[in-house]
Amino acid sequence: MKLSVRPKDETYFLANRHVFFHRGANAKFENKWHGLWVGDYKVFDSFSYEIRVDGKTIDLLEHATNFSYHGSKSVHAYGISGLHVEEICFIPQKVPALVSVLSLKNDSNKDIHVQVVLRAHVNHRAREINWHNTEYKTLFEKHGEYVSVKSSNERYALFGSKKGFTVSFSNQGVFNEYVDGKDKQRTFMPGDYVVNVPIKAGERVKVPFFFGATTRGLKDMLVSFIDLRDYYEKRFQEVSRHFKHVSDSFEVVITPEIEELVAWSTINLELLKHDSHLFAGLPWFSQYWGRDTLWSLNAFLHVGAFDFVKRILKHYLSVLAKGNAEVPAGTVPNVEYLSGERDYNSLDATPLLVLAVGEYVKHTGDVTFLKEHSNALAHISRWFESLDEKGFLRPFNTKNTTWMDTLGRTKAIEVQALYVSAARSLGELHDILGSSELSHFFNERAKTALGVIESYWLADKGYFKDTSENASLTPNQLVPIMLGLVEPTRANKVLSRMLESDMLGEWGVRSLSQKEEGFFADAYHQGSAWGLTNAWLVCALLSQSRVSDAVSMLRRIHKDLSTAAIGCISETYSGEPQKPSGCSLQLWSSALIIRAIDEFMFGIKPNLAKKVVTLSPAMVKGVLKRHDKLLHDTFMDVRLEGHANRVVMELAFSKQPDFDIVLDLRGINATRIVANGVTLDGERFTPRDENVIEVFF
Missing domain, CATH: 2.60.420 (Maltose phosphorylase, domain 3)
Incomplete structure (x- = not known):
């Protein structure tokens, strides 16, 4: 897998389950989200290289010419007369570190002596913090030839090269400031780390640099850092094989564009794994969002990651709300922060968990898992009973509890659709567990809730209301269509309406029709198109065998792979004309592409x-x-x-x-x-x- 560009303002991501790295394709670090992060904590803000050769000083950043991205690695090419320079970056599978390898080829007919000057900028801060007055202590370990930087909040950064080169370090300790939008940042540059590299005429020499990041103690990081320094080439081969295995886990032959989109979507799922969970999006949704995760889990079943899905389901079944005046027992957390705090403010996450459990059991036949978690299933069943109101799933507090969480929406059509499908799934699961009474109960609840959706139909307009009180045209009605809850004639009327110009822009389906009062092209949920709603539309089109329309949508989505974050699918597309916005690597934007292909195009159920x-x-x-x-x-x-x-x-x-x-x-x-x-x-x-x-x- 490879995508190549002549870099402009594109970015990219590298990641493992401990850290992620965000940078411009032009090799620059241009905003506060760029850098090396440990989860939601930043460690390195940026780094740069200066090349000194034959009395000349060359800033590599001013000579970036080409960029290629492979998921497992990035390759920056720099155009310098007489010296061919490439920088290969990768993150090893299990180590919280980044490796940047400079490949220097002497294209001249004489031997040269090159000095590579590394300037690393440290910025130890949580994601929500901007300027801060953290102090740092720097130590150059001459024997190990690495630099450690300790912050006053007991966090560490390490950087250095491998043994075998002559290395020097000038301890400067300089603070720098910059402004990203309205947010002022303060970074610390420990000093110049200089590697001396003699290169014979026509020879190529590789100079690796290692950046270790930890929010814990130095000892464990140091062991991993030294191992990486000694075996970085082996670690590179490991990560390359791993990403090839990932991209091979979901292989299709359709059209070249769709095949490429599917392959990168699969890689994006891997990039968003963190510990045993999933980030909702990068760079700033570095939390575990229940709704986003549970909308996305089907994709991991389709790529065969059964054990990973099982671990996530076990987790969510273990953190259901115990129940209080504001949150009923059995509620799934909407957000879990890495600090351990949880917000229980989602009405749709619990139905989504039921559907995810049902799909896991169907894909694996693991009835034992279901029996082991029958108590949790009972809590969830009571949750549905307590919130049912004549077929509606009523909100349990005054917070905005749907995926459109900037809006106050009650009795929303997509939540109703999830309720119907979850009730059906509960009927099936209780049947497996041998409870025919509960199975019948939830099957009947599903019929009543389905009647609510049918009551939303606006015959004179040919589409469904968005909520019980709001007749606005939105893409939320795609959910009951993709879940098979709408008869074909109505479904196709809705789909044709979604393809009209007030709903469908250059990059995707808008969250609100341009004809509706309140539409604003830059509004998060009242104008912007979403990767989520685009994928919903693809699923819904394929559910009605409108293959050519679905392929046309997939081609629109494919454009994003080389536009914002290389190889990634964005969260939103805002403005007129539309352009990618929001998080440039969004979980459900990729996950539902996988689901669309397996479940709706090939129809494997x-x-x-x-x-x-x-x-x-x-x-x-x-x-x-x-x-x-x-x-x-x-x-x-x-x-x-x-x-x-x-x-x-x-x-x-x-x-x-x-x-x-x-x-x-x-x-x-x-x-x-x-x-x-x-x-x-x-x-x-x-x-x-x-x-x-x-x-x-």
């Missing part, structure tokens, strides 16, 4: 708790392929080939599956279905290792 996998592909023309879809402990390859009057499906399994296949043809009137040469009497069959299914219509 496992229910391994009942030993069945449903295939409900969108009606496509041409050939689509999905490789290595993990179903419990077997991998499945899918090949779809669409013709004018038939669809051919080829399924291959890594071992004999222990489940049946059910074909759901989305309302297509099939005249005949042939599976492995046998005409089916129905839509269910037991697959072999290799299968050919022909559907005639």
Whole structure:
């Protein structure tokens, strides 16, 4: 995987589960969010290199020419006469550190002596802090040839190069200030770290620099730092293999643009893993948002990260609210800060948790997990009972409890849709647990709640109200469509309305129609397009087999990969004309692309708790392929080939599956279905290792 640009104002991210690094593609650090972070705590604000050769002093930042990004690494190229310079940056898998390797090639016909001067700027602060008066102590460890910087709040930064070079350090201790917008920043530059590098004519020499970051003690960081210094090339190979494995975990053949979008979306999921959780977005949503995480978990099931999903579900089932005057028992936290504090102010996170548990059980067949957490499921069931109000899911406090959290929305259509689907899921889960009474109860609740959604229909306008009291046109009604709660005629009227110019801009579907009072192109939830709503639209279009419209949307989204943060999908797109805004790497913006492809384009819907996998592909023309879809402990390859009057499906399994296949043809009137040469009497069959299914219509 590789994206290349001639750098302008693009940025990029590198990350592991401890740290993330944010920088301009032009190699500069141009705002307060750039730098090396440990979670939500900044350690290094910036660094720069100066090259001294033959009496000349060259600032590398002034000579950046090209940039390429690979997910696992970044490559900055610098144009200097007689000296070819590349900088490769990567973050090793398990160490809270950044590696920056300068590759220096002497293109002249004479030997030269180069001095590389590193100037690192330290800024130990929490994300919400700006200017601060922290003091620092600097130590140059001559034997180890590294510099440690200790702040007055007991945080450490380390930097240095590998042994073998002649190194010097001038301890200067200079404070610098800059302003980012209205926010004043104060950084500390310990001094010049100078590496002397003799280079023969035509020779290439690599000079690695290491930046260690810790919010804990120095001892553990020092052990990791020394290991990294001695084995950085091995660590580079490890991280390269890891990211290749990540990108291979969800491999499709559709169109080159969509294949690239899917691959980078998969990499983005990896970049946003933090510890055993997920950040909602970078650089500033470095918290665990329940709503965002739970909207996104399906994607991790689709890429086969079952254990990761299980850990997250265990966590959320263990931190349900105990209940008080403001928050009912069973509420899922909306935000968890790295400090351990939690906010319980979301009405949709609890339904989303139910859906995530249901999808995990369906994808894995792990009924034991469900039984082990039956008490938590009982708490959640009572939560739904306590908040049901004649089919509405009523808010439990006065805070803004929907995803549009800048607005006061009650009885919102997408929350109602999640309620219906969660009630159905609770019915299925209680059935698995053997409670037919509770299963029936929640199935009936689902029917009542579905009636609420149907009451929102505005026949004269051809779309649904946004809330019980607000008839504004918004994309929130895409949720009941993608969840299969709207009959096709109405669904297609809504989808056609979403594609009109007042809703669909250059970068995506607006959060409010331009024709509505209150629309403002820069408004967060009353004008801006969202990566989330764009993905909702793709899912909804594919649910109705509007493949060409969905592909057109995916191409719009694909543009973002080389625009804001390279390889990433943004949070929002604001203004007129629209442009990427908000967090430039947003979790659900990528996660729902993965879901759209697997669940709605290929139509792969496992229910391994009942030993069945449903295939409900969108009606496509041409050939689509999905490789290595993990179903419990077997991998499945899918090949779809669409013709004018038939669809051919080829399924291959890594071992004999222990489940049946059910074909759901989305309302297509099939005249005949042939599976492995046998005409089916129905839509269910037991697959072999290799299968050919022909559907005639």
